[in-house]
Amino acid sequence: xxxxxxxxxxxxxxxxxxxxxxxxxxxxxxxxxxxxxxxxxxxxxxxxxxxxxxxxxxxxxxxxxxxxxxxxxxxxxxxxxxxxxxxxxxxxxxxxxxxxxxxxxxxxxxxxxxxxxxxxxxxxxxxxxxxxxxxxxxxxxxxxxxxxxxxxxxxxxxxxxxxxxxxxxxxxxxxxxxxxxxxxxxxxxxxxxxxxxxxxxxxxxxxxxxxxxxxxxxxxxxxxxxxxxxxxxxxxxxxxxxxxxxxxxxxxxxxxxxxxxxxxxxxxxxxxxxxxxxxxxxxxxxxxxxxxxxxxxxxxxxxxxxxxxxxxxxxxxxxxxxxx
Amino acid sequence: xxxxxxxxxxxxxxxxxxxxxxxxxxxxxxxxxxxxxxxxxxxxxxxxxxxxxxxxxxxxxxxxxxxxxxxxxxxxxxxxxxxxxxxxxxxxxxxxxxxxxxxxxxxxxxxxxxxxxxxxxxxxxxxxxxxxxxxxxxxxxxxxxxxxxxxxxxxxxxxxxxxxxxxxxxxxxxxxxxxxxxxxxxxxxxxxxxxxxxxxxxxxxxxxxxxxxxxxxxxxxxxxxxxxxxxxxxxxxxxxxxxxxxxxxxxxxxxxxxxxxxxxxxxxxxxxxxxxxxxxxxxxxxxxxxxxxxxxxxxxxxxxxxx
Numbered sequence: 347x348x349x350x351x352x353x354x355x356x357x358x359x360x361x362x363x364x365x366x367x368x369x370x371x372x373x374x375x376x377x378x379x380x381x382x383x384x385x386x387x388x389x390x391x392x393x394x395x396x397x398x399x400x401x402x403x404x405x406x407x408x409x410x411x412x413x414x415x416x417x418x419x420x421x422x423x424x425x426x427x428x429x430x431x432x433x434x435x436x437x438x439x440x441x442x443x444x445x446x447x448x449x450x451x452x453x454x455x456x457x458x459x460x461x462x463x464x465x466x467x468x469x470x471x472x473x474x475x476x477x478x479x480x481x482x483x484x485x486x487x488x489x490x491x492x493x494x495x496x497x498x499x500x501x502x503x504x505x506x507x508x509x510x511x512x513x514x515x516x517x518x519x520x521x522x523x524x525x526x527x528x529x530x531x532x533x534x535x536x537x538x539x540x541x542x543x544x545x546x547x548x549x550x551x552x553x554x555x556x557x558x559x560x561x562x563x564x565x566x567x568x569x570x571x572x573x574x575x576x577x578x579x580x581x582x583x584x585x586x587x588x589x590x591x592x593x594x595x596x597x598x599x600x601x602x603x604x605x606x607x608x609x610x611x612x613x614x615x616x617x618x619x620x621x622x623x624x625x626x627x628x629x630x631x632x633x634x635x636x637x638x639x640x641x642x643x644x645x646x647x648x649x650x651x652x653x654x655x656x657x658x659x660x661x662x663x664x665x666x667x668x669x670x
Numbered sequence: 671x672x673x674x675x676x677x678x679x680x681x682x683x684x685x686x687x688x689x690x691x692x693x694x695x696x697x698x699x700x701x702x703x704x705x706x707x708x709x710x711x712x713x714x715x716x717x718x719x720x721x722x723x724x725x726x727x728x729x730x731x732x733x734x735x736x737x738x739x740x741x742x743x744x745x746x747x748x749x750x751x752x753x754x755x756x757x758x759x760x761x762x763x764x765x766x767x768x769x770x771x772x773x774x775x776x777x778x779x780x781x782x783x784x785x786x787x788x789x790x791x792x793x794x795x796x797x798x799x800x801x802x803x804x805x806x807x808x809x810x811x812x813x814x815x816x817x818x819x820x821x822x823x824x825x826x827x828x829x830x831x832x833x834x835x836x837x838x839x840x841x842x843x844x845x846x847x848x849x850x851x852x853x854x855x856x857x858x859x860x861x862x863x864x865x866x867x868x869x870x871x872x873x874x875x876x877x878x879x880x881x882x883x884x885x886x887x888x889x890x891x892x893x894x895x896x897x898x899x900x901x902x903x904x905x906x907x908x909x910x911x912x913x914x915x916x917x918x919x920x921x922x923x924x925x926x927x928x929x930x931x932x933x934x935x936x937x938x939x940x941x942x943x944x945x946x947x948x949x950x951x952x953x954x955x956x957x958x959x960x961x962x963x964x965x966x967x968x969x970x971x972x973x974x975x976x977x
Binding site: 385453456462465467480484607610 | 762779780783900903932936944950
């Protein structure tokens, strides 16, 4: 492989891998607190992208119940300026976080209250995902939506530089995705590692019973966890939507599955693991030769399968000694 | 009668088919294993039948066997699904709980993408024009295939549950370490349960390819895994009737809601949420509990309390 091609693949891999990482962090946060996988996380990802689109564009032209409604009369305050676009993204992510909190209240808390089989939480979160995805379809139709070119104002479409006489092209949006993900990871690391909220979260993750004896409101911290999880999921959805378009209501399903591969690869419940897993899978996909690009989607699952057989606790996970 | 069959015949067939697929996940469940692999084996069985029934390479065999060819596809699908079940099951069943579930999801996804890209499976387009067996002219006639298969599968399951093997399954489900200590080899029985489920799903797939008269990668997806898991959990995972009832009902619900057109998938999702919240033992489990909950006979020896 030529150097220029190598650099290009690394850049592509880092951009998409960092999105996988922040998306997967949402999964892993919930898993570390509740020990269950929230299968509606992919739907929250999708919602994030649609929320941002709604704020920035204000209308869905093609189809669905919202057809013909224009929020801002064709003149969204969030369009055409990178800072307002960023604000719209944050608002959308916060809304997605709110939806995740709602999902917790409706689908997970009643389960916990009666000590139900964790498998049932899996089914009920899947039910929620089905509801969300199909509501989106009813509201805005199944069409593909792309963010308009000038959504975040005038930005250079790409950076390009020469390596060994060959051109390497990096899209601006790839750099933005990577930087935003990096900032989010840093912030999250700070919140979890250094703040009081983070300390309490870790205590709840370690042992909810003891944590509640110590005066930590477990239910409240579970809600905070779901909010953070939904925020990260929604943000990831917006980043992918901005970069590559929103491919319809089922947009998040593939990411939902890949996110599972990411967190298992890194180690279920491990935060650094989710980051490492995301980058590994993003890079591995970027290095699939063009001739085999049809098999790109297999990479994540092949890695998932292999890691489960070789090292089930994942790259950074702790080995769990469990009584059956 | 003919009107009824032409309207609801296909729905009845798919209800029985769903019950069978539910049952195929029920076997690993019996041994305490959460597998989501059934759609993979179902897809494999369907591709096996579709290829054997349409590919020119099998033309001579088809001509000489006639309708026997359909029976042969069931056998070949069963063998292939069983073999693949063994190959995947032996390493995968060292995993437990959610890890096994994720490994089987990965298995289904890998099979899906591979079948999407192979020439023999027709790539993204799939395989078309799968012929109908035994001169079937209407799709309701498939009840003549799926019905007996369901009866056979249920009889087999009942015998299995009463046998030594069935007791070993339950022992592993309740406490794997204890079962191991009592001389029950968990790996052996877990793989057995997994392979039985794989074979059943494979045969159902082989019968379904002619039913749909085409086969493609959309038949074995993550969505299908979840649908089948929902059959088992909503129906009840502690009795063989659970997956059958769950499969039949959850297949019927969206069809009966057809009048609500666009809303039916939303309602389907709500049904899943509500059922998992309020029927933790599944429908069959709840019915059994009702049956047992009759007020106990008042012990006669107890003296009457006088006010």
